[in-house]
Amino acid sequence: MTLAVAVRRRLGALDLDVAFEGPEQGVTALFGPSGAGKSATLAAIGGVARDGSVRVALGGEVLTDTAVRAFVPPERRGIGWVYQDARLFPHLPVRANLLYGKRRAGIDRGIGEAEVVQVLGIEALLPRRVAELSGGERQRVALGRALLSQPRLLLLDEPLAALDGARRAEILDFIVALKARFALPMVYVTHSPAEVAALADHVVRIEGGRVVAQGAPAALGFAGEETAEVVEVAGAAVVLRGLGGGLRPGDRVRVVRG
Numbered sequence: 284m285t286l287a288v289a290v291r292r293r294l295g296a297l298d299l300d301v302a303f304e305g306p307e308q309g310v311t312a313l314f315g316p317s318g319a320g321k322s323a324t325l326a327a328i329g330g331v332a333r334d335g336s337v338r339v340a341l342g343g344e345v346l347t348d349t350a351v352r353a354f355v356p357p358e359r360r361g362i363g364w365v366y367q368d369a370r371l372f373p374h375l376p377v378r379a380n381l382l383y384g385k386r387r388a389g390i391d392r393g394i395g396e397a398e399v400v401q402v403l404g405i406e407a408l409l410p411r412r413v414a415e416l417s418g419g420e421r422q423r424v425a426l427g428r429a430l431l432s433q434p435r436l437l438l439l440d441e442p443l444a445a446l447d448g449a450r451r452a453e454i455l456d457f458i459v460a461l462k463a464r465f466a467l468p469m470v471y472v473t474h475s476p477a478e479v480a481a482l483a484d485h486v487v488r489i490e491g492g493r494v495v496a497q498g499a500p501a502a503l504g505f506a507g508e509e510t511a512e513v514v515e516v517a518g519a520a521v522v523l524r525g526l527g528g529g530l531r532p533g534d535r536v537r538v539v540r541g
């Protein structure tokens with residue numbers, strides 16, 4: 284189910300002009316600095332922004348084509364969204380939040396509650412109230428709710444940005460597991476090279492509203508594994524030299540001695 288996207292939008296001072304094709308079933312990362320136009324591209328894919336000149340086709344079905352005034356409303360696109368903040372319904376328990384998407388979907392693409400609950404490890408959270416969840420737990424529930432809406436495409440807008448380092452690594456592992464378990468295409472907005480390396484099959488690098496490079500993550504310098512040298516050990520603190528950019532305080536790295 285290839286995703287073909289061409290978006291031209293005028294956004295204040297930014298002249299957005301982005302085109303790419305995402306792989307079937309894999310993760311396409313939209314990577315770039317703040318203000319590059321990543322979220323604005325996502326909004327056009329989801330049909331929540333209607334301005335500009337846009338063509339979006341998923342598996343051959345045209346969702347938007349402004350040239351011929353074709354436009355499928357957002358709620359009929361079969362798209363699941365996950366945002367930086369989980370946006371759960373605070374008045375509903377976790378399970379009701381999860382099932383909200385499923386009830387509204389009106390279609391069954393075979394994504395079952397038990398399977399989603401198991402992959403995301405949220406069984407124990409089901410009876411709880413949203414106010415009783417941590418940020419990471421909320422994001423797991425938000426991922427589950429999006430999946431249970433039976434989407435054929437998931438759009439994730441910096442889903443880890445509001446979490447601390449340890450929690451980011453944990454939720455990233457869950458998203459990697461979802462990718463392996465559910466054959467869904469995803470478009471994933473991030474400015475973290477580590478997330479691109481861990482998750483993406485295709486990366487579209489966007490700067491100033493333009494695609495400056497796209498291709499396989501390794502070809503664009505997003506290495507899955509990097510080697511670092513220990514230069515100093517002071518008590519519990521270890522200073523490493525040689526790791527690429529993108530690490531932030533609180534990030535975790537896997538150590539293989541050798």
Ligand SMILES: Nc1ncnc2c1ncn2[C@@H]1O[C@H](COP(=O)(O)OP(=O)(O)OP(=O)(O)O)[C@@H](O)[C@H]1O
Nearest residue numbers: 294295297315316317318319320321322323324474
């Ligand atoms: N409807 C709009 N009208 C005018 N300007 C807009 C509109 N939507 C977005 N912009 C501007 O377009 C630019 C790109 O915004 P966008 O949110 O797509 O960036 P981004 O790459 O997702 O950045 P971030 O990583 O900070 O979310 C920003 O400067 C933003 O202020």
